[in-house]
Amino acid sequence: MSQLIIGASLPKIPWEEKPGNESRVIWRYSNNPIIKRNPIPSGARAFNSAVLPYNDAYVGVFRVDHNNTRPNLHLGTSSDAIKWELSDPIINWVDEKGNPKPVSYAYDPRLLQIEDTFYIMWCDDFPGPSIGLGKTKDFKTFTRLENATMPFNRNGVLFPRKINGLYAMLSRPSDSGHTPFGDIVLSYSPDLTYWGKHRLVMTSSKYNWWQDTKIGAGPAPIETREGWLLFYHGVVTTCNGFVYSMGASLLDLDDPSKVIYRTRDYILTPEMDYETTGFVPNVVFPCAALVDAPTGRIAIYYGAADTYTAIAFTQVDELMEFLRKNSD
Numbered sequence: 302m303s304q305l306i307i308g309a310s311l312p313k314i315p316w317e318e319k320p321g322n323e324s325r326v327i328w329r330y331s332n333n334p335i336i337k338r339n340p341i342p343s344g345a346r347a348f349n350s351a352v353l354p355y356n357d358a359y360v361g362v363f364r365v366d367h368n369n370t371r372p373n374l375h376l377g378t379s380s381d382a383i384k385w386e387l388s389d390p391i392i393n394w395v396d397e398k399g400n401p402k403p404v405s406y407a408y409d410p411r412l413l414q415i416e417d418t419f420y421i422m423w424c425d426d427f428p429g430p431s432i433g434l435g436k437t438k439d440f441k442t443f444t445r446l447e448n449a450t451m452p453f454n455r456n457g458v459l460f461p462r463k464i465n466g467l468y469a470m471l472s473r474p475s476d477s478g479h480t481p482f483g484d485i486v487l488s489y490s491p492d493l494t495y496w497g498k499h500r501l502v503m504t505s506s507k508y509n510w511w512q513d514t515k516i517g518a519g520p521a522p523i524e525t526r527e528g529w530l531l532f533y534h535g536v537v538t539t540c541n542g543f544v545y546s547m548g549a550s551l552l553d554l555d556d557p558s559k560v561i562y563r564t565r566d567y568i569l570t571p572e573m574d575y576e577t578t579g580f581v582p583n584v585v586f587p588c589a590a591l592v593d594a595p596t597g598r599i600a601i602y603y604g605a606a607d608t609y610t611a612i613a614f615t616q617v618d619e620l621m622e623f624l625r626k627n628s629d
């Protein structure tokens with residue numbers, strides 16, 4: 302039993318015990334990738350996607366790059382969070398009056414629940430990348446809200462509850478292209494429309510090379526008794542382009558701009574064929590995590606090589622011990 306995670310139990314969480322010969326704190330699902338190429342007739346690749354428990358099963362919002370290479374969001378359903386059924390039409394957004402409010406493209410969704418409402422955030426065309434925000438209560442009607450940021454920004458992630466009475470969001474100001482810089486910032490809002498009280502959370506480290514080009518928040522932060530557990534991606538620039546790895550950090554519960562721990566080394570980096578080979582080689586890009594509070598089990602969903610969806614596992618007590626011993 303674990304006492305660390307503040308949250309619900311999820312006995313049906315996808316899970317595999319850590320292999321006996323594995324010394325690292327994160328281990329991959331043995332049947333990765335769980336979504337392979339051409340998952341639906343209109344889509345070539347589903348990756349960088351987000352999932353949640355819903356009605357005794359699971360629901361997901363998937364980034365699917367279409368056969369014309371433009372990305373959009375598709376709903377997914379699953380009974381075990383491993384085999385996914387993706388709907389072929391894209392998610393169709395309406396405004397608060399019910400009129401169509403389509404997106405021109407949408408990618409890298411995050412999905413989370415605050416009280417009785419599910420929120421979806423994605424990289425939206427303003428024009429130019431900015432943070433799109435929408436909500437649903439039933440995964441049938443999807444209502445688009447005001448974009449949470451001006452361009453250029455990516456990797457917008459809401460916290461799963463208000464902090465000191467305000468909605469809180471992490472994001473990563475960027476440029477309009479393949480941004481060669483990027484730090485994680487925190488913003489607050491009373492109503493999900495007006496954002497302010499901006500704070501710097503973490504900069505791309507100039508001494509740990511795996512994260513020295515840019516960083517961006519991954520799944521919605523996980524509430525633990527010691528702080529918000531945040532998985533994030535970090536990028537190094539090589540002669541062959543960017544390499545995306547994953548790190549973990551712990552942010553203060555009351556003031557998440559305060560970083561308590563931040564892993565010195567990556568905890569997951571492209572090593573498997575499905576991570577090193579694909580549309581964009583050498584990318585692991587976490588966007589979601591399922592959590593079972595009583596056991597401390599965490600299943601992290603990540604995009605691999607901008608081509609596949611994969612899962613990695615960790616256990617929160619072991620991860621926290623790792624964070625204590627391996628942070629700057």
Ligand code: BMA
Binds near residue numbers: 408545584607
């Ligand atoms: C980033 C985003 C991600 C993508 C990554 C690697 O800028 O566009 O969607 O996984 O690049 O291509």
